[in-house]
Amino acid sequence: MAIDILMPALSPTMEQGKLAKWLKKEGDKVKPGDVLAEIETDKATMEVEAIDEGVLARILVGDGTDNVAVNTPIGVLAVEGEDASKAVASAPAAPAAPGQTAPTPDSQSEGMSETSSALGRGGDTSPDALPAAPSIISSRSAHDAMAEIPEGTEMVTMTVREALRDAMAEEMRKDPNVFVMGEEVAEYQGAYKVTQGLLQEFGERRVIDTPITEHGFAGVGVGAAFTGLRPIVEFMTFNFAMQAIDQLINSAAKTLYMSGGQLGAPIVFRGPNGAASRVGAQHSQDFSAWYSAVPGLKVVSPYSAADAKGLLKSAIRDPNPVIFLENEILYGQSFPVPKLDDFTVPIGKARIHREGKDVTLVSFSIGVSYALKAAQELEKEGISAEIIDLRTIRPMDTDTIVASVMKTGRCVTVEEGYPQSGVGAEISARIMEHAFDYLDAPVIRITGKDVPMPYAANLEKLALPSVAEIVQAAKAVCYR
Amino acid sequence: MAVAARKANKSTPNKTPARKATPNSPQFDKGQDLSAYREMLLIRRFEEKSGQMYGMGLIGGFCHLYIGQEAVVVGMQLATREGDQVITGYRDHGHMLACGMEARGVMAELTGRRGGLSKGKGGSMHMFSKEKHFYGGHGIVGAQVSLGTGIAFANHYRQNGNVCLTYFGDGAANQGQVYESFNMAQLWKLPVVYVIENNRYAMGTSVNRASAQTDFSKRGVSFNIPGEQVDGMDIRAVYAAGQRAVEHARSGKGPYILEMQTYRYRGHSMSDPAKYRTKDEVTRMREEHDPIEQVRRRLLESWKLSEDELKAIDSKVREIVNEAAEFATHDPEPDPSELYTDILLEAH
Numbered sequence: 078m079a080i081d082i083l084m085p086a087l088s089p090t091m092e093q094g095k096l097a098k099w100l101k102k103e104g105d106k107v108k109p110g111d112v113l114a115e116i117e118t119d120k121a122t123m124e125v126e127a128i129d130e131g132v133l134a135r136i137l138v139g140d141g142t143d144n145v146a147v148n149t150p151i152g153v154l155a156v157e158g159e160d161a162s163k164a165v166a167s168a169p170a171a172p173a174a175p176g177q178t179a180p181t182p183d184s185q186s187e188g189m190s191e192t193s194s195a196l197g198r199g200g201d202t203s204p205d206a207l208p209a210a211p212s213i214i215s216s217r218s219a220h221d222a223m224a225e226i227p228e229g230t231e232m233v234t235m236t237v238r239e240a241l242r243d244a245m246a247e248e249m250r251k252d253p254n255v256f257v258m259g260e261e262v263a264e265y266q267g268a269y270k271v272t273q274g275l276l277q278e279f280g281e282r283r284v285i286d287t288p289i290t291e292h293g294f295a296g297v298g299v300g301a302a303f304t305g306l307r308p309i310v311e312f313m314t315f316n317f318a319m320q321a322i323d324q325l326i327n328s329a330a331k332t333l334y335m336s337g338g339q340l341g342a343p344i345v346f347r348g349p350n351g352a353a354s355r356v357g358a359q360h361s362q363d364f365s366a367w368y369s370a371v372p373g374l375k376v377v378s379p380y381s382a383a384d385a386k387g388l389l390k391s392a393i394r395d396p397n398p399v400i401f402l403e404n405e406i407l408y409g410q411s412f413p414v415p416k417l418d419d420f421t422v423p424i425g426k427a428r429i430h431r432e433g434k435d436v437t438l439v440s441f442s443i444g445v446s447y448a449l450k451a452a453q454e455l456e457k458e459g460i461s462a463e464i465i466d467l468r469t470i471r472p473m474d475t476d477t478i479v480a481s482v483m484k485t486g487r488c489v490t491v492e493e494g495y496p497q498s499g500v501g502a503e504i505s506a507r508i509m510e511h512a513f514d515y516l517d518a519p520v521i522r523i524t525g526k527d528v529p530m531p532y533a534a535n536l537e538k539l540a541l542p543s544v545a546e547i548v549q550a551a552k553a554v555c556y557r
Numbered sequence: 558m559a560v561a562a563r564k565a566n567k568s569t570p571n572k573t574p575a576r577k578a579t580p581n582s583p584q585f586d587k588g589q590d591l592s593a594y595r596e597m598l599l600i601r602r603f604e605e606k607s608g609q610m611y612g613m614g615l616i617g618g619f620c621h622l623y624i625g626q627e628a629v630v631v632g633m634q635l636a637t638r639e640g641d642q643v644i645t646g647y648r649d650h651g652h653m654l655a656c657g658m659e660a661r662g663v664m665a666e667l668t669g670r671r672g673g674l675s676k677g678k679g680g681s682m683h684m685f686s687k688e689k690h691f692y693g694g695h696g697i698v699g700a701q702v703s704l705g706t707g708i709a710f711a712n713h714y715r716q717n718g719n720v721c722l723t724y725f726g727d728g729a730a731n732q733g734q735v736y737e738s739f740n741m742a743q744l745w746k747l748p749v750v751y752v753i754e755n756n757r758y759a760m761g762t763s764v765n766r767a768s769a770q771t772d773f774s775k776r777g778v779s780f781n782i783p784g785e786q787v788d789g790m791d792i793r794a795v796y797a798a799g800q801r802a803v804e805h806a807r808s809g810k811g812p813y814i815l816e817m818q819t820y821r822y823r824g825h826s827m828s829d830p831a832k833y834r835t836k837d838e839v840t841r842m843r844e845e846h847d848p849i850e851q852v853r854r855r856l857l858e859s860w861k862l863s864e865d866e867l868k869a870i871d872s873k874v875r876e877i878v879n880e881a882a883e884f885a886t887h888d889p890e891p892d893p894s895e896l897y898t899d900i901l902l903e904a905h
Contacts, residue, residue, distance in 0.1 A: 256714065282714065287741065288737070288740055288741065288744070290737040290740065290741065292703065292733065292734045292737055293703050293706070293734050293737025293738050293740070293741060294703075294737070294741065295703070296700060296702070296703020296704050296706065296707060296734060296738070297703055297704075297706050297707035297710050297738070297741060298707060299703075299704055299707060300644075300692070300703065300704035300705060300706060300707020300708045300709075300710065300711070301707040301708070301710050301711040301714070302707075303692055303704065303707070303708060304642075304708055304711040304712075305711075306711050306714060306715075323697055323700060324700065324703060324704075327696075327697050327700060328695070328697075328700055328704060332683075332685070332693070333899050333900065333901070333902065334678055334899045334900055335675055335678060335679040335680075335683035335685075335693075335694075336675050336679060336683070336684070336685040336693070336899075337673075337674070337675035337676030337677075337678050337679065337899055338676070338898065338899035338902075339675070339685050339686070339687055340685045340687060340692070340693075341902050372900050373900055373901065375901070391904070394904065394905075395904045396902040396903075396904060396905075397901045397902055397904070424904070
């Protein structure tokens with residue numbers, strides 16, 4: 078029986094990719110381990126290896142085809158004894174059975190989670206729906222969304238990954254004291270390709286591969302910052318920063334105070350934070366609330382590419398230690414970014430992502446995408462939701478939250494972190510302190526569940542906040 | 558387990574290898590001996606006064622005295638040049654004085670007053686001086702080793718020719734980040750000298766009970782970092798080794814490890830009755846190896862100074878210390894508004 082060769086997913090965030098070229102042609106004999114084709118994403122090039130023995134009967138997707146969705150049959154393999162010319166795909170839309178096509182990661186790096194794609198994650202509205210490509214921009218008020226951007230500015234579409242890279246490159250061009258260090262940031266071009274091209278432009282003096290030694294290189298970064306250099310320290314993920322958290326808190330955050338203002342640490346710690354997809358409990362944790370508890374730190378967690386770029390530039394220039402929490406799922410998503418010579422976004426200012434009058438949804442990072450989808454659902458039911466993207470967790474823009482709640486009288490917070498002592502808990506407390514009399518209903522927190530992240534796809538989905546939960550909560554606070 | 562450990566300690570007294578005889582110690586000239594004497598004495602008298610003020614309730618919290626170890630930091634400072642940096646752990650008063658930070662500022666920090674080097678907000682373990690290239694003063698055991706390596710990284714990045722002296726104790730030498738730092742320092746050939754002050758006890762745990770390898774000069778072997786053991790009670794030996802180490806680091810050959818075999822006379826902190834060692838052991842060290850007494854003898858015997866001349870130095874030192882104590886006692890506490898300052902710098 079013929080076997081479909083499917084477009085593989087190379088990372089949790091990959092939804093589609095380019096079929097760069099076939100290395101076998103129709104009629105070629107194939108044995109397990111043979112490289113059949115090369116595929117590309119904005120992040121990486123990978124080889125598709127054969128698992129089964131047979132003859133490449135048909136090529137369904139030709140060389141150089143862009144935007145091939147994951148799991149699309151790209152070819153048909155005829156097994157032994159079968160007439161290759163008659164082999165047909167059995168089920169064009171069959172999901173990829175594990176191991177049918179095996180991407181060969183070029184590294185065993187911990188951070189690269191070459192598992193199934195992010196399809197069906199918490200962001201969808203029903204269990205079976207596929208997430209639409211983010212069409213967030215069109216659905217929000219241009220005025221509020223682009224408050225920092227002069228009218229008439231040309232916008233270019235780019236991924237969050239590219240925006241972060243551009244922010245670093247621009248700041249490195251401006252200031253010779255800025256350098257990047259971390260695991261795989263140089264030769265490998267970044268475990269998630271965020272530092273792509275930096276080594277080529279700035280050389281090994283300023284783009285530094287470290288050994289796998291988080292505690293040590295975090296301390297090295299802080300020491301260098303004490304002398305006035307401006308390190309950008311990349312953690313392959315913030316899960317690994319747990320090894321280094323003493324240097325972040327005790328050395329980076331506290332020294333300015335302990336020195337009576339003499340010695341600060343102008344340093345950025347950045348990397349993906351929170352859950353990726355199917356990487357289990359130790360690799361799926363949101364640290365926003367943890368770092369936001371610490372005086373002496375600034376904590377930033379952007380959603381869009383424009384904010385990622387503008388905020389990272391501000392973070393690099395900031396004289397204080399900044400914890401810059403990115404999101405792996407968002408890396409590959411595209412947004413319009415203003416084409417300006419020096420576009421920055423101020424730290425500590427939330428953004429009204431969408432105006433509304435009935436309920437305020439407060440979120441940050443990937444949570445904003447859930448809130449946006451929920452707002453669309455709510456719209457259909459006649460509920461007008463206002464969405465606040467915090468962008469900065471510390472210092473928190475309480476004013477913007479309070480002003481919105483005074484208008485709507487209702488609030489739902491959305492985050493992927495744990496419920497206890499979470500960012501939502503903090504927001505609730507601030508609303509009670511500053512807008513209690515304006516509340517028409519208790520604040521509801523939508524959070525990740527109070528469990529370590531499970532691996533199983535269905536359980537993981539349950540552990541994360543969902544659009545349905547947000548919709549339900551928003552209706553509840555509106556007494557609907 | 559704890560009982561067994563204690564028993565073992567009793568039955569096998571702390572067998573630190575015999576200190577190296579130092580017949581070949583390089584000689585100091587009269588001027589060197591005089592300034593060494595003065596500086597070490599300042600630390601000794603300052604620390605004695607700190608102990609006294611702690612007893613009077615003027616100093617709070619943790620207070621770790623450097624008495625007995627003076628030759629290490631004073632000797633190492635002689636081997637440095639302007640621009641070289643110093644970073645250490647929590648037993649830091651001696652390092653600050655040796656770096657030239659004012660005694661009154663240090664003492665006022667100990668008493669938590671506004672004239673303290675950190676405006677009273679740091680305390681004994683947390684003082685800094687950019688001007689004197691002193692980077693603290695760190696309370697987390699071993700953290701300063703990565704930080705010092707980072708300062709050396711910055712020297713290398715800037716190619717400024719400076720060397721960072723990174724001090725830590727025999728206790729910190731067992732922390733993981735020390736080895737992470739050793740690896741990077743040698744990998745990148747960073748200009749750092751790791752000065753391990755082996756005073757034989759990590760708080761109450763003797764070196765033999767905590768370290769599988771008690772020769773700390775060998776702790777860099779697996780990274781190909783050269784190291785040597787030094788008689789840390791003889792300032793001439795410290796200085797000579799310091800020169801070798803600093804020269805090695807400055808010339809681009811990478812890190813160097815010096816194990817300073819030294820001894821603290823007082824407890825780990827003020828609240829430590831030091832029951833883990835015998836009185837005899839302490840007495841023997843004081844009588845036979847005291848770093849200041851060694852210099853004092855040379856001043857009297859080799860350089861023919863009179864007791865009166867030494868007394869004049871003593872009283873000058875006492876004057877500085879008394880003035881510092883006086884200031885630290887009467888300087889006001891920080892203004893309450895200081896509670897909320899120095900948390901973040903203004904972004905421009």
